[in-house]
Amino acid sequence: MCETEMTDKLVIWTFEWVRMTNGPAGFVRDLRLRWACEEAGIDYDVKTVSLQEKTPEHFSRQPFGQVPFIKDGEIEIFESGACLLHIARKSEVLMPRDPVGEAETLQWTIAALNSVETISVPWWFLEVTGAKENGLTGWLESRLSFVEGILGEREWLVSDRFTVADLLMADVLRVAKIRALGDRPASEAYIQRVTNRPAFQKAYAAQMAHFEAADAARNKIGT
Numbered sequence: 001m002c003e004t005e006m007t008d009k010l011v012i013w014t015f016e017w018v019r020m021t022n023g024p025a026g027f028v029r030d031l032r033l034r035w036a037c038e039e040a041g042i043d044y045d046v047k048t049v050s051l052q053e054k055t056p057e058h059f060s061r062q063p064f065g066q067v068p069f070i071k072d073g074e075i076e077i078f079e080s081g082a083c084l085l086h087i088a089r090k091s092e093v094l095m096p097r098d099p100v101g102e103a104e105t106l107q108w109t110i111a112a113l114n115s116v117e118t119i120s121v122p123w124w125f126l127e128v129t130g131a132k133e134n135g136l137t138g139w140l141e142s143r144l145s146f147v148e149g150i151l152g153e154r155e156w157l158v159s160d161r162f163t164v165a166d167l168l169m170a171d172v173l174r175v176a177k178i179r180a181l182g183d184r185p186a187s188e189a190y191i192q193r194v195t196n197r198p199a200f201q202k203a204y205a206a207q208m209a210h211f212e213a214a215d216a217a218r219n220k221i222g223t
């Protein structure tokens, strides 16, 4: 771990550096958590681990050697979905308090992770690694068309208002290659509606600033 943890604030870990050109900057999943904290008005610190040299301490906090993971008081958890739900429990802005609204927020959060991202990530990976045929395309198109049907009928997934489920679904859908696969106007309008939120803009700018600074420092050392 890079820094000592003398803070009461919620701490979000991300990578110290990622590649800027054709890299994941702007999509590293700590962004989801920064964004949720910004929506909820929760103070947070961001700390880093190395992508290239993963330490035993990193694995002790994230058993797959990934990011993000968080510490909030005595709670230390990984998986962006679990971290988001933890943050959402702190603020009605992210999750309605009525039983139906709360249950439906959980449902759509898991759907984004387990019914859309579980297909979209392997599909995207096959695309960027240049597979001649991507056998997941039909499966992904079918899932995306169901989402399109739902978003054609309503502005938000739950309770006629923004929730953490929209944050996650929009984050899963906003990947450029996925947006370019077919024509889904309701999904596109939804992605724009959700990512135009000031909290997303702030979290996105902060992540990009972090990785741009890290990249500049690395290039300076390399010269």
Ligand SMILES: N[C@@H](CCC(=O)N[C@@H](CS)C(=O)NCC(=O)O)C(=O)O
Pocket (backbone or CB within 6 Å): 027, 028, 029, 030, 064, 065, 066, 067, 068, 078, 079, 080, 081
């Ligand atoms: N299911 C995990 C996936 C985490 C994940 O894929 N993290 C990426 C960054 S966004 C990562 O750490 N990649 C490096 C690696 O897998 O070694 C979550 O949602 O937290």
